Amino acid sequence: MHLDLVVLPDLVVWPVRTGRRRLSFQTLPAESTFHPATLPSRRPLLRRYATPYRLYGAAMELTDVLRRRRMYRSFTDEAVDDHVLDSILRSAVRAPSAGFTQGVDLLVLTTPEARARFWSLASEESWRAGEHAPGLLAAPVVVVPIADPDAYAARYGEPDKAGSGLAGRSPDKWPVPYWTVDASFVVMQLLLAVTDGALGALFFRLHGDSGALLEGLGAPRHRSVVGAVAIGHPACGGPGASAATRPRRPVAEVVHREHW
Numbered sequence: 157m158h159l160d161l162v163v164l165p166d167l168v169v170w171p172v173r174t175g176r177r178r179l180s181f182q183t184l185p186a187e188s189t190f191h192p193a194t195l196p197s198r199r200p201l202l203r204r205y206a207t208p209y210r211l212y213g214a215a216m217e218l219t220d221v222l223r224r225r226r227m228y229r230s231f232t233d234e235a236v237d238d239h240v241l242d243s244i245l246r247s248a249v250r251a252p253s254a255g256f257t258q259g260v261d262l263l264v265l266t267t268p269e270a271r272a273r274f275w276s277l278a279s280e281e282s283w284r285a286g287e288h289a290p291g292l293l294a295a296p297v298v299v300v301p302i303a304d305p306d307a308y309a310a311r312y313g314e315p316d317k318a319g320s321g322l323a324g325r326s327p328d329k330w331p332v333p334y335w336t337v338d339a340s341f342v343v344m345q346l347l348l349a350v351t352d353g354a355l356g357a358l359f360f361r362l363h364g365d366s367g368a369l370l371e372g373l374g375a376p377r378h379r380s381v382v383g384a385v386a387i388g389h390p391a392c393g394g395p396g397a398s399a400a401t402r403p404r405r406p407v408a409e410v411v412h413r414e415h416w
């Protein structure tokens with residue numbers, strides 16, 4: 157049996173039999189959990205072959221997303237579709253968070269003015285004048301994850317977290333800074349969603365004073381920034397920087413089973 161798939165934004169797409177006029181589709185919010193088996197089709201074969209596809213990229217297997225993810229350091233100036241960006245951001249905010257504090261905000265910069273302000277605060281002039289800068293500066297989206305250590309301190313002062321031993325500790329005394337862990341999870345989820353959306357991204361560290369950066373971007377000065385993510389359409393593929401010169405460690409070397 158031959159099936160065509162029709163792709164529409166924010167629609168889960170039903171298979172259509174070639175040669176027939178009938179088309180069925182159903183709108184679902186982007187964050188819906190969807191499985192073909194839930195299709196209310198009376199035809200088991202249609203249920204079996206139906207796959208949810210979204211505009212700008214066929215749904216990829218998670219394993220493919222994990223394997224395809226790479227850091228890209230050069231982008232075209234083609235804009236990222238708003239719909240795709242929204243979907244990526246919705247995925248990112250579903251990252252786990254300690255105590256479900258959800259203490260990480262995302263500052264999303266898309267206008268040339270906002271991005272120029274960001275780069276002037278987060279990078280050095282000598283780098284901006286260098287040969288590698290234009291490719292990265294072209295990225296049409298920059299996302300800055302901004303974590304709030306005080307939100308974690310407050311959350312772990314609540315009664316249900318009394319057993320954590322973290323109540324009353326100032327953020328600099330935490331054995332593991334959960335806000336950094338959570339911001340890292342958000343970044344990872346963002347990178348995977350970018351890959352799934354057939355775009356490229358680079359996570360990079362920021363140069364300069366983070367307080368000045370936050371203030372310059374209108375964010376509270378005392379918050380914590382782990383880095384930023386540039387997103388766009390990759391101008392060139394393949395591994396860059398360190399990944400081009402260092403081999404990936406073999407799984408057998410990295411994984412220690414039962415004891416070291």
Ligand SMILES: Cc1cc2nc3c(=O)[nH]c(=O)nc-3n(C[C@H](O)[C@H](O)[C@H](O)COP(=O)(O)O)c2cc1C
Pocket residue numbers: 225226227228229358359360361383395396397398399
């Ligand atoms: C904490 C962290 C900081 C990074 N900072 C930079 C950076 O400042 N500039 C850069 O080009 N890449 C940066 N990277 C990307 C790494 O170089 C890259 O992830 C690594 O070489 C592996 O390549 P891959 O991600 O393409 O597999 C950073 C990655 C991490 C996790």
